[in-house]
Amino acid sequence: MDSDAARQINPFSNGKSQGLARQATYASVAVAALLIACKIGAWSVTGSVAILASLVDSLLDAFASIVTLVAVRKASAPATTEYRFGLGKAEPLAALTQAAFIAGSAVLLTVQAGERLFKPQPIQASEVGIAVMVVSIVATLGLVGFQAYVIRKSGSVAIKADSLHYKGDLLANAGVISALVLTDLLGFPQIDPLFGLAIAAYILWTARSVAAEALDMLLDKELPxxxxxxxxxxxxxxxxxxxxxxxxxxxxxxxxxxxxxxxxxxxxxxxxxxxxxxxxxxxxxxxxxxxxxxxxxxxxTPQWHEDTDPLPDHVPGRDT
Missing domain, CATH: 3.30.70.1350 (Cation efflux protein, cytoplasmic domain)
Structure with missing residues (x-):
């Protein structure tokens, strides 16, 4: 086998990891759709800005997951005569797009929470919101666990970016539950928008980390x-x-x-x-x-003499 052939066998033949990455994107879209349906119902019943924050985050997660699905499929395509290095950069491009939408959602949530902070409104049927958030946490935990396995096997930066969203959701969902419980116990409606602001800040931080990694890859940063x-x-x-x-x-x-x-x-x-x-x-x-x-x-420059150090005639571990 010559070296040119050897170089081209490995890079685009890891079909198993590509299949896992695609499965992760399908699972991500399915979970996002489930959470959106549940949170729309919970928000319509409770009117909680914290649940609204979580709902907006899930809507953007769904969009990001669809972008990731397309990017993973495109990135796994083999190199062509026009794209001799393959289309792997479709993944960081998708991650950068996700970061932009995540940052946008954080800004919208900040505005909504700020308005509710100065014009507080009572929360209705908080037990419904808590139940929905518990379901969301269980579904998200299952997805994040599967994504962690896929990331270990494939190293996909797009799946990693997608997983960061859902890890943020775990914290956000726990925050929503805390906001609902504390609002009921203390009778202090400002707690709800304060948790909404905290969730928005965390989402913005997540966007920064996703964008930084995507830019490193797009700008050809050296490996670790x-x-x-x-x-x-x-x-x-x-x-x-x-x-x-x-x-x-x-x-x-x-x-x-x-x-x-x-x-x-x-x-x-x-x-x-x-x-x-x-x-x-x-x-x-x-x-x-x-x-x-x-x-x-x-x-x-030669470093030995033929009479004392003859050249080796065998490559270790390989027949020549």
Whole structure:
């Protein structure tokens, strides 16, 4: 197998993780639809601004989940002659779109809660709102658990962004329950909009973290240092590789792109250097599924003498 073929086998063939990511998007849309229906009923009965805040958040979650579904399907498409690096950046684009809508929802909730803070209104049938929030928490916990499993398997930034919404929902739903209970117990209607403001602040913070990660990916930020160190460790584990330089890495959705320059003794045959570089590429791709790796071979000044240190004729773990 030549190195060009090796580079192209792994990046876009992780069908299992792509299937899991799609399942997560379907589950997300279904849960969002369920929560919207429940919260519309609860808000119409109670008139709680905290429930309204949670409802608006769920509406945006539904939109974000649909955007994520489309992005995951697009990002998992194989590379083409027009898009030689694939469409992995569809995921961070979707995440950035989600962040914008999340921030917008936080602003709207702040306005609504502010108005209710100065013009408080009594909450009706709070027990209905509490029951709906409990159902929401149970459904969201199940979804977040499944998303966490999918993120571990696929590394999808779009699923991660979607999961952040629902983790925020868990806190928001708990806040709604607290607001309803405290309002009933203390008879202080301002508690409800105060919790609405707190939920809006948390949603805004979530939008900031989602946007930051999406921008890092769109601007081709390097992989985390621990991953770069592991790549270097793999490359230098081959005795023929005297050194390495110019390691360049980036992510695009679920895929990593890695370029590395390996330094070999100048007297090593081209065939042997090529075989070692190919072995390095394959091992890095095994370590980081969904990666495209290019290892360039550079000659360097000979460091040994043929009569005392003969060149190796075998690549460890590989037939040549």
């Amino acid at each position: 240092q621990e991953e770069r160190d592991r790549i270097k460790e793999i490359a230098l584990s081959y005795p023929e590789v005297l050194s390495m330089h110019d390691l360049r890495t980036r992510r695009a959705g679920p895929y990593r792109f890695i370029q590395i320059h390996l330094e070999f003794n100048g007297r090593l045959s081209l065939n042997h250097a090529h075989a070692v570089a190919e072995a390095v590429e394959m091992q890095v791709m095994e370590e980081f599924p969904g990666s495209e790796v290019i290892a360039h071979q550079d000659p360097t």
